[in-house]
Amino acid sequence: MRVLVCVKRVPITGGRMVLTDDAQSIQTKHLGFTISPHEECGVEEAVRIVEQQGGEVVVLTLGPPEAEEQIRDCMAIGADRGIHLVTDADWDAQATAAAIADAIRAEEPFDLVVFGNESADAGNYQVGIRVAYALGLPVVTGLKGLTIDGGRARCEQEVPGGRDIYDVALPAVVTVKEGLNLPRYPSVPAKLRAKSKPLASKPVERLAPQLEKLRLLVPEGQGKQAEVLGEGSAAAARVVAVMQELGVA
């Protein structure tokens, strides 16, 4: 099995969103970075599949030079090598998908291409689907369960009230959700090994965005004034009174 996992570098936002002065991005001076939670499960799943069936896990990202950090993190989980499409700005979903599809075509064919269902930051819900179309592959999204057997993928898609089941022939594209598995914590030796795994970096030309970000805004409604019902267990009576007022007690 040759499995490609596509990931995106995003800030760890904590409790408050603070924007840069030009409102083009989140102020990240004091923030760490990670990959989207769905993608963490994508990397873990790919590594488990290759641990059981043999093969290779390749991780790909499109992002700034600093995104090498996220590729190395994925290598510490077990990815064998990396592809870094180096950019200097935010890309829209169409341009991102086109660049990823080009990079995949330049490789030996993959049996499975894995994306997160949607990125934590932009949340466009479409890059994996667009890549599937560009490559002429079937795609199933929102997976909470995946079984690879005999050249086919049994896919469990999360839907309200349960899971819908699909069965597709490989090669295929899947997008996954957090909860698919519980990702491992990388060991210290695995982190050290990750530093010397092969990484191919190449700059890519940005296409004009078709969904052009103009500015970001923090929504109203943050900074509510909560009614303090009390401190410690002495507040219990007032809490119950509030529950009765709301008709839930």
Next chain:
Amino acid sequence: MTVVFLEGTDDELSLQALALARRLGDVRVVQVDGPYAPSAWARAIVEAAGDDDIVGPGSDRGNEVLAHVAAQLDLPLAANVTDVRGDEVTRIRWGGTLLEEARLHGPRRLLTAAPFAFAAAVPEEAVTLLSPFPGNEPTVLDHVAPDTGGKVSLADAKVVVSGGRGVGSAEGFAILEELAELLDAAVGCSRVVTSAGWRPHTDQVGQTGTKVSPDLYIACGISGATQHIAGCKGAKKLLAINADPEATIFAHADYAVIGDLHEIVPAITAELRKARPQ
């Protein structure tokens, strides 16, 4: 003219999409019949739409079908919009804890309506029913429903009792379970808790977990990271119990209790029992 794709004429998010579509002008309503097959459904919608704008619900399925539409047409899609002004949209990022204003460059607009950004419209238009043939395109073969053991689900619960890092351990959730049982509530948790393995991911409330909309959300020992707020901001009322008076969760709360949840939660349970006739 705008074509709007509804999952059903009684589907809340679909009727919100209908409200968005009506803002753009005259509306044609389409629904799709038969087993769910996203690429085949999108193909049928593309064919029915001609050169019109296309709007769908901001559900998982709505976003998926519209992404297939966008890929088939090679046009930009603005997912989860809260407002439209000509070719400019406002859309949600970070699960709704941040907004983006963006311009769509394309001959027509493809949009999904962000959940709960528009009041549901009453459907009056005739519905065109499409019946595509999926062929060998991915199609739903079967549906499995989880065994909830008769308990109310997170998504449907009127009250959610949710715990975060402050609960301290898997065993620490026993006091939350006890309170939840009295209130016929579901137990939820934050991402820290599922990452630590204290609770299953199915209990996670958040941007990458379940998005809940109860009458009352009780956040116990939850700091209030944006990841969590994205999942519980649909609650009508939020009660936060936290030992740290500076915790971000209080900026999102209607009611606050400051102190140790390990004392406060059992005290609430005891008080509730006292208040009820035996």
